[in-house]
Amino acid sequence: MSRTTVESETARRRHARGLAMLMVVVLAWGSTWPVNKALLDYMPPIWSLMLRSLVSALTLFAISITVTGLIVPKRHDAPVLVSLVLLHMVGFAVLATLALQVVPAGRSTMLAYTCVLWAPLFAALFLGEKVSPRRGVGLGLGLLGLGVIFNPLTFDWSDGKAVWGNAALLAGAVLWGLSIVHNRAHAWRATPFQLAPWQALLAVVVLAGLALLVEGIPAIDWNARAVMLLLFAGIPGTALAYWAFAVGSSSLPAATTSIGMLGTPAVSVIASMVMLGERPTVPLVAALVLILGGVILGLSGTREPPP
Numbered sequence: 001m002s003r004t005t006v007e008s009e010t011a012r013r014r015h016a017r018g019l020a021m022l023m024v025v026v027l028a029w030g031s032t033w034p035v036n037k038a039l040l041d042y043m044p045p046i047w048s049l050m051l052r053s054l055v056s057a058l059t060l061f062a063i064s065i066t067v068t069g070l071i072v073p074k075r076h077d078a079p080v081l082v083s084l085v086l087l088h089m090v091g092f093a094v095l096a097t098l099a100l101q102v103v104p105a106g107r108s109t110m111l112a113y114t115c116v117l118w119a120p121l122f123a124a125l126f127l128g129e130k131v132s133p134r135r136g137v138g139l140g141l142g143l144l145g146l147g148v149i150f151n152p153l154t155f156d157w158s159d160g161k162a163v164w165g166n167a168a169l170l171a172g173a174v175l176w177g178l179s180i181v182h183n184r185a186h187a188w189r190a191t192p193f194q195l196a197p198w199q200a201l202l203a204v205v206v207l208a209g210l211a212l213l214v215e216g217i218p219a220i221d222w223n224a225r226a227v228m229l230l231l232f233a234g235i236p237g238t239a240l241a242y243w244a245f246a247v248g249s250s251s252l253p254a255a256t257t258s259i260g261m262l263g264t265p266a267v268s269v270i271a272s273m274v275m276l277g278e279r280p281t282v283p284l285v286a287a288l289v290l291i292l293g294g295v296i297l298g299l300s301g302t303r304e305p306p307p
Contacts, residue, residue: 018251022260024244030267032237034275035229036097037105042226045097047218050207053089055234056242057200064197071194080182081195087179089203095172102165106278109268110149110287111169116262117143118177127185129253138297142262145290148283180257183249196243262291
């Protein structure tokens with residue numbers, strides 16, 4: 001077997017692994033949004049985020065120590081580690097969690113995933129990546145679906161809390177888009193999974209300080225349901241999802257990652273209907289159809305691995 005053939009097969013396997021990890025993220029994050037909203041009935045928002053991150057960090061350290069071996073981050077990886085924590089695990093997550101207090105879970109997910117608009121634009125600007133026509137159409141369908149959900153012409157601009165909540169989600173989406181591109185551009189020394197425990201630990205430290213500063217000593221209503229929600233949000237919803245996202249997005253172009261992530265709002269909307277009783281509307285159903293159509297169309301053109 002020639003060297004070119006081996007390299008091509010390796011690239012295909014890496015690409016397939018990235019797509020599989022992307023599917024894991026979509027299912028994990030999609031089902032976690034209504035869980036995160038339900039947690040707000042028992043604890044303040046930033047504290048709930050910190051506790052989810054703490055559960056995630058303990059889980060990731062346990063896996064690293066017992067299965068893969070714990071690796072201390074190299075200086076070369078420090079910038080992307082800090083970037084992913086501050087932009088995504090803290091910046092985006094705090095804004096999204098605060099917004100969940102005033103914005104329904106299904107709608108929140110839709111707005112948060114406008115990151116799919118920013119990531120390809122930032123990738124084209126900073127990385128020189130090109131968006132193929134097929135991916136462009138798929139991305140356009142997904143964004144059209146998001147536009148059906150968030151129609152500025154019918155929005156109640158007199159509701160200050162709703163305006164703030166929606167604006168916070170859009171600002172968080174910009175931060176997330178930047179983190180996607182930085183993750184894609186970084187030349188990793190350690191693997192994304194080896195860095196994941198340290199990212200979660202740094203997020204816990206930053207969030208704990210922020211929670212004490214903003215919310216003070218928390219009043220938490222501990223009960224069996226709150227504990228189960230916290231464990232679900234912290235283990236599959238945070239630990240598993242962040243690891244899979246780091247691995248998947250580092251193996252795929254930013255445009256592919258962005259289009260694939262459009263499936264998460266669809267999963268979240270369905271989960272919110274089941275868990276929280278959020279009623280489906282005609283615009284919501286139309287948006288789901290457009291988003292899923294965009295995912296199928298966009299990913300159908302990604303069989304060949306990126307250069």
